[in-house]
Amino acid sequence: xxxxxxxxxxxxxxxxxxxxxxxxxxxxxxxxxxxxxxxxxxxxxxxxxxxxxxxxxxxxxxxxxxxxxxxxxxxxxxxxxxxxxxxxxxxxxxxxxxxxxxxxxxxxxxxxxxxxxxxxxxxxxxxxxxxxxxxxxxxxxxxxxxxxxxxxxxxxxxxxxxxxxxxxxxxxxxxxxxxxxxx
Amino acid sequence: xxxxxxxxxxxxxxxxxxxxxxxxxxxxxxxxxxxxxxxxxxxxxxxxxxxxxxxxxxxxxxxxxxxxxxxxxxxxxxxxxxxxxxxxxxxxxxxxxxxxxxxxxxxxxxxxxxxxxxxxxxxxxxxxxxxxxxxxxxxxxxxxxxxxxxxxxxxxxxxxxxxxxxxxxxxxxxxxxxxxxxxxxxxxxxxxxxxxxxxxxxxxxxxxxxxxxxxxxxxxxxxxxxxxxxxxxxxxxxxxxxxxxxxxxxxxxxxxxxxxxxxxxxxxxxxxxxxxxxxxxxxxxxxxxxxxxxxxxxxxxxxxxxxxxxxxxxxxxxxxxxxxxxxxxxxxxxxxxxxxxxxxxxxxxxxxxxxxxxxxxxxxxxxxxxxxxxxxxxxxxxxxxxxxxxxxxxxxxxxxxxxxxxxxxxxxxxxxxxxxxxxxxxxxxxxxxxxxxxxxxxxxxxxxxxxxxxxxxxxxxxx
Numbered sequence: 001x002x003x004x005x006x007x008x009x010x011x012x013x014x015x016x017x018x019x020x021x022x023x024x025x026x027x028x029x030x031x032x033x034x035x036x037x038x039x040x041x042x043x044x045x046x047x048x049x050x051x052x053x054x055x056x057x058x059x060x061x062x063x064x065x066x067x068x069x070x071x072x073x074x075x076x077x078x079x080x081x082x083x084x085x086x087x088x089x090x091x092x093x094x095x096x097x098x099x100x101x102x103x104x105x106x107x108x109x110x111x112x113x114x115x116x117x118x119x120x121x122x123x124x125x126x127x128x129x130x131x132x133x134x135x136x137x138x139x140x141x142x143x144x145x146x147x148x149x150x151x152x153x154x155x156x157x158x159x160x161x162x163x164x165x166x167x168x169x170x171x172x173x174x175x176x177x178x179x180x181x182x183x
Numbered sequence: 184x185x186x187x188x189x190x191x192x193x194x195x196x197x198x199x200x201x202x203x204x205x206x207x208x209x210x211x212x213x214x215x216x217x218x219x220x221x222x223x224x225x226x227x228x229x230x231x232x233x234x235x236x237x238x239x240x241x242x243x244x245x246x247x248x249x250x251x252x253x254x255x256x257x258x259x260x261x262x263x264x265x266x267x268x269x270x271x272x273x274x275x276x277x278x279x280x281x282x283x284x285x286x287x288x289x290x291x292x293x294x295x296x297x298x299x300x301x302x303x304x305x306x307x308x309x310x311x312x313x314x315x316x317x318x319x320x321x322x323x324x325x326x327x328x329x330x331x332x333x334x335x336x337x338x339x340x341x342x343x344x345x346x347x348x349x350x351x352x353x354x355x356x357x358x359x360x361x362x363x364x365x366x367x368x369x370x371x372x373x374x375x376x377x378x379x380x381x382x383x384x385x386x387x388x389x390x391x392x393x394x395x396x397x398x399x400x401x402x403x404x405x406x407x408x409x410x411x412x413x414x415x416x417x418x419x420x421x422x423x424x425x426x427x428x429x430x431x432x433x434x435x436x437x438x439x440x441x442x443x444x445x446x447x448x449x450x451x452x453x454x455x456x457x458x459x460x461x462x463x464x465x466x467x468x469x470x471x472x473x474x475x476x477x478x479x480x481x482x483x484x485x486x487x488x489x490x491x492x493x494x495x496x497x498x499x500x501x502x503x504x505x506x507x508x509x510x511x512x513x514x515x516x517x518x519x520x521x522x523x524x525x526x527x528x529x530x531x532x533x534x535x536x537x538x539x540x541x542x543x544x545x546x547x548x549x550x551x552x553x554x555x556x557x558x559x560x561x562x563x564x565x566x567x568x569x570x571x572x573x574x575x576x577x578x579x580x581x582x583x584x585x586x587x588x589x590x591x592x593x594x595x596x597x598x599x600x601x602x603x604x605x606x607x608x609x610x611x612x613x614x615x616x617x618x619x620x621x622x623x624x625x626x627x628x629x630x631x632x633x634x635x636x637x638x639x640x641x642x643x644x645x646x
Contacts, residue, residue: 006549010551010603013550013551014551014603014605015217016605017214017217020217021210021214024210024213028204028205028209028210029202029203029204029205030200030201030202032202032203032204032205032209033198033200033201033202033203034201036201036203037198037201045205046205046206046208046209049205049209050209050212050213050216053213054213054216054217057217061550061551113193113197114197115197115198115201118193118194118197118198119198119201122194122198133194136191137190137191137194137195138191138194138195138198138199165190165191168190168194169190172190172193
């Protein structure tokens with residue numbers, strides 16, 4: 001009887017189909033959310049989710065039960081997303097000067113924009129900006145870690161983040177203008 | 184800089200835990216890939232169980248046989264082979280646990296069981312989260328929806344809403360009117376968030392329930408070979424300890440039984456049951472001197488002046504005198520010397536006990552292969568006391584050892600390995616050491632404390 005997450009994990013270690021399905025049911029929605037943040041299309045997100053779960057089932061015996069299981073599978077999903085984008089996109093080793101793109105939009109950010117709308121905005125970023133912004137602003141990685149993960153310099157990571165922030169601010173402002181216009 | 188952090192914060196707050204239900208075909212692809220890998224290695228469960236038991240029993244026997252710890256006859260293990268009923272693992276979800284429906288009506292979570300389980304109620308006809316979000320724009324409606332489960336839900340335009348949800352509930356304990364599980368106020372305008380929140384709440388409830396639901400139980404049986412011998416304290420030095428040790432040796436015997444185990448706290452369990460254990464020792468090079476008994480080393484010639492003389496065979500060893508039911512008529516040569524060579528008679532003495540253990544077990548490693556340590560006390564009730572003397576040719580006499588206590592107690596320590604063949608059946612492999620804490624004899628000359636070491640293999644069913 002799979003009456004706890006521990007039992008489900010153990011069942012997955014034994015390659016039991018029921019446990020694998022239950023694990024998927026338990027985490028697929030949250031992991032699909034992660035995948036969508038990192039991908040430019042719904043199809044890519046589905047591919048990442050697919051590949052990520054296969055890795056989870058394959059490596060689940062390596063999970064140390066002391067840590068957070070959700071954190072562990074989230075890292076696998078993020079790494080899968082990174083691998084996919086490494087293969088699809090050559091990261092631009094930009095050496096742009098870090099500019100302050102802050103134009104004050106942050107002050108005006110209302111709190112009634114929905115997650116879905118923000119996801120659509122983040123999806124409009126170029127892959128490399130989206131990667132860096134996700135890793136830094138949402139996952140909490142440092143520029144040094146991001147530079148190692150994406151094989152770029154720290155300066156490029158900082159530059160990409162700054163550009164991503166600027167673009168996002170513009171798009172958020174634009175969103176509200178449209179809302180006001182419609183309203 | 185603060186403003187830059189605001190944009191980070193906005194996205195982080197909204198998207199860090201963002202969830203979205205993937206379309207069903209993703210699982211279909213995953214399942215297809217998993218099935219490909221599985222078909223290569225999947226064997227019927229009963230074959231895996233049988234093979235595991237045979238393998239473990241074989242290993243146990245092999246280790247003890249070739250460890251050189253016994254010079255005497257080996258008694259093969261009688262591993263308890265309580266064959267569990269054959270069970271097939273389906274590659275699809277069992278209907279008892281997962282209810283799927285492709286209809287457009289929200290049906291009840293039909294899984295009503297006596298104990299908590301995960302019930303999966305799948306009811307989705309369209310992929311993705313784009314379905315009729317507008318129907319859930321009213322928080323009160325959502326709340327009603329939660330409490331109304333499992334009732335049908337329709338939108339404003341009378342479309343029946345397909346809801347995909349998974350609930351994990353201790354169903355039998357739910358009082359739908361008062362149970363807090365049905366009281367969470369999930370105020371959201373997103374159908375997906377509602378579903379996810381339901382899942383998270385249900386999972387938390389399940390975990391909380393698991394903590395308070397009480398201990399989990401298991402039963403099983405195991406058995407295996409054991410090497411047994413004894414430690415002797417000499418109180419009255421009739422014979423020095425070296426004389427005992429010179430002619431006595433341990434034997435290979437066996438033990439096994441049924442156990443009942445309860446796990447009152449995570450990783451800790453208490454175990455009891457009923458066991459059978461056979462222990463003993465061997466007295467070799469038995470001599471017959473002019474006192475007809477003893478542990479002397481010389482064989483007297485010309486002992487008998489009368490060929491018809493019957494000698495009572497009465498063997499002294501560390502545990503006590505062994506008395507035999509029949510007298511000994513040694514073969515006499517024409518010159519009236521005894522034909523036997525020195526030390527031709529060997530006596531094996533065995534004691535059989537019914538044991539009631541009280542053991543505590545701690546799970547050190549809870550992984551694919553569990554590792555646990557187990558220690559505790561055993562109450563041993565004597566049910567068998569047999570001795571056999573033989574010259575390995577024609578002579579054989581049966582008797583018993585005198586002054587053996589009918590009740591004894593001992594302590595044990597073991598390290599067990601457990602492996603789950605299917606999700607509620609484990610097999611185990613458990614080397615152990617057991618030492619009697621009370622002397623099994625009541626002779627004034629010696630106190631004998633037997634010990635045994637062996638390997639138990641077995642099978643456990645988890646409720």
